[in-house]
Structure formats: C-alpha cells, structure tokens
Amino acid sequence: MIKVAVVGGAGYIGGELIRLLIAHPQVKLTQIISQSQEGKALSEVHPDLLHSKDQIFEKDLDPTRADAIFLAQPHGAAQKLLESLELSDDSLIIDLSHDHRWQQGWTYGLPEFFKEPILQSKRIANPGCFATAIQLGLLPLAKTNSLTNRAYITAVTGSTGAGQSPTATSHFSWRHNNLSIYKSYSHQHESEILSSIHQVQETKWNQISFVPMRGCFTRGILASIQITNPKADKNQIIEGFLEAYDTSPFVAITETSPHIKQVSNTNNVAISVDCFEQDIHIVVAIDNLLKGAAGTAIQNFNIINHLPEDLGLQLKPTVY
C-alpha cells in the first residue's frame, strides 16, 4: 500500500481527493491536513462520509509518514508549505493549486498529452479545471500543427469551481436561475493553456479569446470552441482527435455534442468535433472537481506508481 497525505482536506477538491483515496485499492490515507479543521473527525467535516468516523484532521504535515502528498490548498499556499518542509526527492508531490504549473522543476500533469514526462517526475503541477477542458479540445489540433486562426471559447463552470468560501456570486439566491460572465479575456488559465500549446505545436500560436461563465449548476464544465478554418479537412481533424485519445481510458469522442450529465461525478471526458462550412466547432464536457482536479491528480498518481491509469477511478456516474 502506498502511504498518502492530503493537505487542504477541508475544501471541495480536498474532499474529492479523500473520497477517491479512501476507496483506492492501493492507497493508505495516513494524514489529512487542515489548519481550520484540526482535531475534527472526517465525517464532521465531510458529512457524506458517514461511516468514516475515526480519521482525524491534523494541523501539520509529517512528510515521513507519506510516500505521496496531494496539495489541495488555495493558490499561493503550496509554495509556502514546500519552503517550510524538508522533502525527500523521492516523495511524490502533486500540487493541485496553480502555483507550480509550467514552473521549473515541475511537470505539468495533463496525462493525455504529457504522460512520458509525468512518468519521470516526482513533482506534478495538476492542471486547472477550465484549462483541462479547453486543452483537451485544442491539443489534438496542436499536435497536427493545425492551430492557425483565432479560437473563440466560451466555457461555463459549476459553482464548485469557485471554492467553498461563501461569496456574493456563490450565494444561492443570486446564482440560482442565473447565468453570468466574469474575467472575460483575462482568465488566468489562458496562459496555462498557451504554455501547453507551445509544447505541443511547432508553430507559434496564441490567439485565444476566452469568455468564462458561471452556470447555475454545481459540478461540471462545458467548453465550446469555435475556430474558423475553411480549409480544414473534416475527416483528418476527427482522425486527429481519435488518434490523440486512442489509448485514453477516459476520453470519448461523441457523435452528438456532449452535455454535463454525461460526465458528472466521473473522470470521463466527452468531446464532439464538427466541421461546418467555415468553422470547426469543438465541445468538451468534464466534471470540474474530478477530471478538472482530483480525478486527474489520482490518474497522475496511478501513472507514476505504475498502476492501471483508471485504478480507483471507475466511478458510478450520478447522471440525474
């Protein structure tokens, strides 16, 4: 059994990591760290874990008790923690914050496109949720050097994407029965996406026009990507997607455009690709907390530990 610690175990993503890890057949969850919930039992903090009463939240991480450490803290906290600890180079660290994405010494953890470097690494920067959905739609085009024109992207996220702290825009009275736009053309995931594309496509391209929306649902991201390219060869493009995900246990290319309930509470990805007279239209659906965060983190963990990529990730979908 691999000994695992979760730092930041009280948040949404930390909670999902715990739910996955306590059911993972090759894992022993040895520490759950949360400054705010120290001393509380797991089922007090996550009341759906009704039958998990014994495990207690601790305040400080003890790296000697873990082979692998998942960091699920707010942005900015991971770096501080790592500076304060002496970590063996052998310890696997998977950071789910944006602190180390495309930073030196860290490997970007999108396994569908960077499995080889992930296999060699002990420091994984897990991708952002919007960034995951959008990259899974763009990188198959980048692989065949096909990104030439501007991509117009609208992606809508569930409320869990904004974290657990209650705010004006996560207030039920405001968000329910509503739809809104935020950080138009200025979302921090844009540069994360472009860094990946620069790794995969030979020719330079950075034409993203990204409009993020807040949806009145809890889980999931639906990303719609429009690129005008009248010369695109439809068959070749779809072929490119099929090839890109040929060996992926999670990604499916669907004939009709996907919706969020197809992937909710799973690590799956549904992608549709349509070529119209002028445009290519790509739609991607993921669960933001799983494929967009905790699920991919476990997937990276499995790969690095030479376990089946989907071990502990064959989840019953919620659907309805």
Next chain:
Amino acid sequence: MIKVAVVGGAGYIGGELIRLLIAHPQVKLTQIISQSQEGKALSEVHPDLLHSKDQIFEKDLDPTRADAIFLAQPHGAAQKLLESLELSDDSLIIDLSHDHRWQQGWTYGLPEFFKEPILQSKRIANPGCFATAIQLGLLPLAKTNSLTNRAYITAVTGSTGAGQSPTATSHFSWRHNNLSIYKSYSHQHESEILSSIHQVQETKWNQISFVPMRGCFTRGILASIQITNPKADKNQIIEGFLEAYDTSPFVAITETSPHIKQVSNTNNVAISVDCFEQDIHIVVAIDNLLKGAAGTAIQNFNIINHLPEDLGLQLKPTVY
C-alpha cells in the same frame, strides 16, 4: 404624495420595498438609508433597477423628510435606531424586523386579522415570513374557536428568507439540489404565532410542533399543517376559511393544494383546506419577500393611509 424613507435598503427585503415604492402611485421615495452602501446609486446596489440611476443611498435617516419610515434592518437594529432619533408620533413607522412584534406600543401588522387596530396605529410591527404563512392557515380555525388538538407543521422556505449575507447553508454548492431541516421545534416564529392565536381564539391553545425546512428555491414558503380532529365538520371549516378571507384582495381558497409558483413575485396567498377521516390538512403558499415581508408592509401602509389595500400591489406574477 406621501413621502417615504426606507432604512436598510440594501438587503433583500429593503430591495423589495424599494421596487414596490418606486412604482407606487401615491408615494415619493425621499430617502434610502444603508450604512454599508452610503453614496452609491440605487442601480449599483440593486442592478435590476437599471433605469433608476439618480437616487443615492444615504447614511443617516432624516425623519423630517418622511411621512412614513420602513425599517428593514437586521433583527436588533430597529430598537437602537428608534432610541437615537426623535420621531413625531405622527410619523408612521413600519418595522419589518422581529424587534417589535407583539411589543407594547406596537400593533401587529397582519391585516387579514388585525385591520382595525392597524387602522388606528402609527407603529406597525410587520409579521415574520413563516409566521405569516402559518397564521393564515391557523387563524381562521382560531376565529371559530376550533384549535383544540396539536398542529404538526412543516414549512419550507426559499433561500431569500435567510438574508443576503453569504453563509455555509446559503452557498449554492450546498443548497442546490438539497433539502435540509433547521431549528426543529425551536424556531422563533412559534411564539409570534401563538401570540396572535391568543388574541383571536378565546380558549387557550399552544400546541405547535413546527419543523422548518430550507428548500432549494429562492422565493416562497409552502406551509403544510396537519391537525387531527375527527369531529371536525368539513363544510363548517371551509366556510370558516371563506368567511375569514371574504373581503381580502389577496387570499384565495383553492380546490387543489397550492404550489409556490402560484404566488411567486406577488402579494397573493393560496390556501387549500382538506378534511380527511381523522385530520384537517391545510396548505398555504406565499412569496416570503412580498406577502411574507415587503408586500404586507405596503398593504399596511395603504390601509393606514386610507388607500385601496392593493394599491401598488397588483404585480405581474413570475410563474416560471
């Protein structure tokens, strides 16, 4: 035109008061008071009031500029404010907090049952939202001295009932797709309801078993009241309800049990009364922000000013 001030104009109930008052044909809204929003324009604080850009929130109430003052502050604040001001006895004060309900010097403002005292009063304590729904179901029985056995009450409220401050239980991620119970058998509206019943029914009765629930909708209260009384005469009971609301412009007795969309965004009340073999079952639907707060406050204002009771309250229902 009657000059009106709203204190606490930034909250949900304050906002509803403003929406009603700016469209009221006999009102001039002279002051909107909010400590937190001082200096802001109305449409900044309530962005649905797109075309109301000039009115500015003020910090301090000036009683000389208003004939009537609506207090829509958090519980506890009204009393402090009144102690700090010199108010003419002629000024009409309608307090929507629970500070003055059934307190000396104040008239309880449920117009369907206390119109006479309201007409004589300049100090109105507006009823609570749950209390309104439940009283409208119980008081017709009290009027005919018919409350003898225990009333088992379940009432479910929309999220706006809990106010605008974001909290764990008003977080969209938690409240959406959920249902929960709070303050079972200990909700503060129980004693408010009983005080009314003691006014209306001659024989003493205080057997309320009240379970409040938080629903995953924004507006509305549905109250279900079960009372075992095998000797009840069905026709007489329904007769009592029809008589109680004979002259009410807002209450309708419906043949099928009401739902929330029947009354949403209106000052209306839908009530069904059914007599089963052992039990009487009464269901009441109201909009918690209107009939349960701001709407009844305007209704009281109209009555006291000898205006038609429904002036400014004939609202287009939202329904869907």
Next chain:
Amino acid sequence: MIKVAVVGGAGYIGGELIRLLIAHPQVKLTQIISQSQEGKALSEVHPDLLHSKDQIFEKDLDPTRADAIFLAQPHGAAQKLLESLELSDDSLIIDLSHDHRWQQGWTYGLPEFFKEPILQSKRIANPGCFATAIQLGLLPLAKTNSLTNRAYITAVTGSTGAGQSPTATSHFSWRHNNLSIYKSYSHQHESEILSSIHQVQETKWNQISFVPMRGCFTRGILASIQITNPKADKNQIIEGFLEAYDTSPFVAITETSPHIKQVSNTNNVAISVDCFEQDIHIVVAIDNLLKGAAGTAIQNFNIINHLPEDLGLQLKPTVY
C-alpha cells in the same frame, strides 16, 4: 379602451400576454382563444391568476370583437388561422410565431430599430427570442456600417424558450444541474437576424457562427458576441451603442457584463460593450418571455396605438 384578443392563450407566451394585458390600463381583454382549453376559466389554466376566475377560454376567434389580435400559437398555425378568417385591414395583428418574420405584407416588430415602419403597420411579425437578444447586440454596429468580420455568438436560453410541451430535454431530471448545446450553426433565428442586418447596414455581411445552449434556468437569455476587429475605436463603438438606444425606455448600457437576474420578469435589456486588444465583446441579457416575446409585442401595440411605449410594461423585477 382597446379591445384585444389573444389566440393561443394557454402556452407560456400566451400566458405572459394575458398577465400583461389584464393589467394594461388601456386594454379590455375580450377573448382568450385556445383549442385545447376551451371552456376552462383563466385561473384553471394559469393557476397564478388566482383572482381572475370569470374569463373563459373560447375555441374560435371572433374578429369583430377585437381591435387588436395577438397570435401566440405554435409556428405554422398563424398562417392557417389568417387564411380561414376575414380580417379587416384596420385590425391590428401581432403574430408572435415565426410565420411572418420578414415576409411580404408584414412589418418586423423590433421597435428599437424599426419604429417608423411599425407605426405605419397593422401587421406585425414579432421577433424571436434569441433573434431579439442577438440583434440588440449587433444592430448598433450595423447602423454605423461596422460589421466586417465574423461574429462568434454563444447564447444560452432558459427552459421556457422551448415551450410548454414536456419533452426529454425539458424534463427536470435531465435539465436540472445540466448544460447542453443544440442546433449549432443551424438555428432558425440566424436568417432572421441577417435579414435585419441587411436592412440596417449598407454593406453586405452574413458571417454569423451561432452556438445556442440550453441553460438550467427558466427565464432569460444571455448572449455573448465576440468579433475580432483590432482597428475598432472603442469610444466610437460605445458611442454608437449609447446613441442607438438613446430614446429607448428599456435598454441600458451597463459598465459590467450583465447577468440574467438583472432583467428577469421585466421588459428591460442590459448590454455591455468591451473592446479588448483584438476583439469587441458584447453581452446582452433579456427575459425571453417578455423582451423576447410578449413584452415586445405589447411595446409594439403601444407604439401603434400612440400610447407611451412602456405603458403596462413597468414591471416589478423578480431578481431573486
């Protein structure tokens, strides 16, 4: 008083027309027609109209009893009805279906841009809901001949846009907590929009890439329009929008991007315009049943009858 009939009064849009017309100070609603609901009382079919018990649904329209007729039937039915009736040229007909949009003998009823022809007409084809939102975002650009590049449009509609018949995609279990795409690049409103633009802009332009989405809310449309135009002069563009809506009682240009709750249950329109380095980004929010259907129909009715444009349309917003 102007005598008015509503044909198709049992549907969502028909219901909204009735709610507006029974409160309209210059209207007497003389007939409500529905084949399926013949003989039923208004409050049976629309149970929110609790206090409107006397008006009865009729089966056949009697044109002699109405000065104005609103047609709110499914697409295809209006034409049949008109063929079967002898209508005086003086009768005002406002057809809310898509049967007569941009058809000969009919005037396209988007009053913000075609008020002069509407004033002269007795046959009004009321715009579609998506078409309304998108045109309100594009036509100010068309007016100054500024549409040169492709417009990438994502618009999300509430469930009432799809009508009252229960279907798989309007089933609560499916639609709740979900988001989906339909009729990508093939929505029937595209040609309606282009016909308008061809009227307003001198130079030919027809580059629309439109992705419609189904949102998990009931009312409202949020349309996001992205157009790459690096040479656009920001001030001039915003000036164009302000000028286009200078005299409109309903449209507001907002500084932050609008959301649906700003306009819910009103005839208002909120529009934001932002110019980024390469792109113009326009966001439009409307209520699909009001500004996108029944509200604009009443607005047209007011204009043609020389009444104030917003008579009967100053509605209390629902907001929450």
Next chain:
Amino acid sequence: MIKVAVVGGAGYIGGELIRLLIAHPQVKLTQIISQSQEGKALSEVHPDLLHSKDQIFEKDLDPTRADAIFLAQPHGAAQKLLESLELSDDSLIIDLSHDHRWQQGWTYGLPEFFKEPILQSKRIANPGCFATAIQLGLLPLAKTNSLTNRAYITAVTGSTGAGQSPTATSHFSWRHNNLSIYKSYSHQHESEILSSIHQVQETKWNQISFVPMRGCFTRGILASIQITNPKADKNQIIEGFLEAYDTSPFVAITETSPHIKQVSNTNNVAISVDCFEQDIHIVVAIDNLLKGAAGTAIQNFNIINHLPEDLGLQLKPTVY
C-alpha cells in the same frame, strides 16, 4: 460470476441497476431488456456510459441465460411478464415495481429488518422509495412496540422518483424553483409501510398521516416524522435505533438532522432522532434511486448470494 439480466433497462431505476451491475465484481450482466430500446447500444440509451459501447438492448428475456433477474418495469408489467415465462424456482427474481410487495410467494426486501426471510427466498419484492425512507424511521420504534400515537409524516422526493416519462409536473419550467404537494393522505406506499409494521410490532397500529411533496431536486428523499409521545424515554429510543442498525453497513444515526447531500449517489441512510418535550422527531435521508430502489436491490442480491452486503455498493458520494 453470477449471470444477471435487467428487464426495463431504459428507465431511471433500470439505468442505476446497470451502472451498479457493470461495476459489480461478482456479476456478469448478460442481458438488458427494453421493448422501446431494442437493438440500441448501452451508451446510446444511457449516454453517461461512454465507454460501454458493445452491450445491446434486447427485446425478450431469455431466462436460461441468467441466474438472477431484476425487474425494473412500470407497475403492472412484472406480473404479466412472469405469467408469460417459465422460470425455474432456482432463478432469483428481484422485482422493483410494487406488483409483489407483501404478496404471497414473495419476500419483502427491506434487508435492515427482514434479512432472515430474504436469505431463504428466490422471489424478492423490493420496497418503494418513500416506503423505504419512512420504514427506516418507524420500524426501530415498532421493534420495541413503541408505536402508539399517530405519526405525522412529510416526505419530499426528487424528480427521478416520478420516472422518465415527461409530464406537466416533471417539466423543468414548472418544477424548478417550486415545491408542491400531491396525493396527500392517499399515497400508495402507506399500506406498504403498515404491512411491514404489522410484521414487526406486536400491537396493532395504523395511524399514518402522510403528506408527500415534490421537491426541485433530482435525487433523494427527506422524510420528517413527528409523533407525540410525552412518556417516551429519550435514551431508550435512541438505544433502540442504534441497536436496530447495529450491524447495518449503510445506516448511520447522526447527531444533527440529515440533509440529502449526505447520501446522494450512495446506498447510505442518515437518520436523526430527537425527543422534545411532547414529541419524537425522526428525520431520514436516502437516495431514492439507490437505497430507495436499485441499491437495495443489489443489497438483497448480495445477501441471497452470500456475498458481502455492501459488495459493489461502496460508491463515491456526489455531495456537491
């Protein structure tokens, strides 16, 4: 591996059975029967099963290819099917409709209270969803002969409880942001509950006053049970609940009243028991499709096959 067939695999409950069975380590799903979906692939009918493309829906059940048959058809169909087939007495049949509940020759499949007869049986009538939630709250009292007074019950169900056929009350536009009551005092599960109680409690009792509600959520039932019993000994009552569920892998007695997200997408049950001055108040939360249908069916299957009771039922909760 045990060969299993699902009849009625296209509905909500059938879908849940399939999701559970394809991940069950001791099951081979050999047939999926649906008259309406014959010839379609599993992922066409249940598009969340993205990676299950090969299994095809069949029209007719072949009992020789299955050791166990789950019947998830509409009420009334199971009986017909069984009359038309020759089934070996050795075949295990688990009927999830209400056709055989408390019928001769069939065992009522609520394993928390009837495990012994279930173990001996090959014909299981799986309990109804409301009946499951309410019995789990009442039967611990019945076991100690403590049901003497009337039980006032309000239980709210998610939309999946009403099945997949779209209807007026499952229409998103109507159900969203709404709450309604149906079949007050006349729900068919009342007699099912009473039959169980008559098995468990020695003294006769049939005083149920049950108000079912339709909630605006998709999954889950919250049942609130109020019983006046001033003589009840609090400690003894809680002791009775703890004892009743002592060996249950799924039921937890919680200190605060449960909510639906605690059990969503799991086979778990959360129950709170509070004794007030006059009343006992019991609250039960379950997932209607799992513990209220498919989950309990698998639990019965496990018991009868001498497998661990929770095999294939340790599901990742959805929570948010």
